Amino acid sequence: MAAVHRRRRRFRRQNALPRPRVFRDRSNPLETLEEEEIFQRYRFRPATINFLVNGLHEELKTDTNRNSPISPLFQVLLFLRFVATGAHLRLVGDSLGISESSVGRSVKAVASAIVAVFARLYISFPVGEMATKVKEGFRRIAGT
Template identity: 35%
Template sequence: MAAEYLDIDLNFQHEVIAEMLRRERMIRDRANPFVMYDDLDFLDRFRLSKAGVIELMRIVGNHLDEGRRGIDIPPMMQLLVTLRYFATGSYLRLVGDSFGMHITTVSNIVKKVSRNIASQRAMYIHYPDERQRLNTQQQFFRLCRIPGIIGAIDCTHIPIISPGGQNAEIFRNRKGFFSVNVQGGLLLILACCKNSSVSEFYL
């Protein structure tokens, strides 16, 4: 009698767990960030607009396969996982949890997508020639009356999770949160017109 009850109870538990997993898989499959989030929420989570992600996908998508060992992860999902990792400064495991992926899968995706994005650098990062440098100096002089400027450097704080340990407070910035200070430069800036439009810039 007790054995029969245990068998029934265990079978019921297995059925409940199987149903929960089936529902979770359905929810996860339908969880499309482009549909789930409005434009502002999407930008907040991925640090790129929906149009920006689509454009980046156009550039790197052909270089992303759909995974190995029978795990089909569409190129767009790989890109979103990577952008989420970049945007949050979070741990791979936490990003994986939010997408329903194992930490190893997330690690492989981030590595692959990052390399593919970096491989396109020659299309977007280039240094000015002599004529462009002279033109930049002239435009900077017209803008701020300082001679000889060929570029400008700025920094931004990228939020991170506290690294922990004795030196964690080194990463706390003046605004009170943990961050890494990232530096970016503009080697050529064309002066802004009165209508605030900028026609060209070089990284």
């Protein structure tokens, strides 16, 4: 009896049609949305988003075009939406039609790229007298 059941299951698998691949429309939200709507969704103006994409493009682009890769623009938009809303990866991906796992990889890649590219250019720690002033400011805030 068990052998008959196994044969039926194997027969169904062999004759099953493969699931068709779905390629979603990935039109540029920066071109289709109004500037205020972009700001509400991503917390940045289009000019700033383009600045980020241009600075991170080399770090985020893929070597091949296999399997319809996510463009650097979409990776930055996913990252900004995730950081702006704090929503789950699935919800962020649903807004642009991208899977949860791809959103996670994109968020990680963009965060690493920001650290690699922009940290050395725009982030600096105070030294000398300026460091002392900053420490005093934090002490005043803390009330000590």
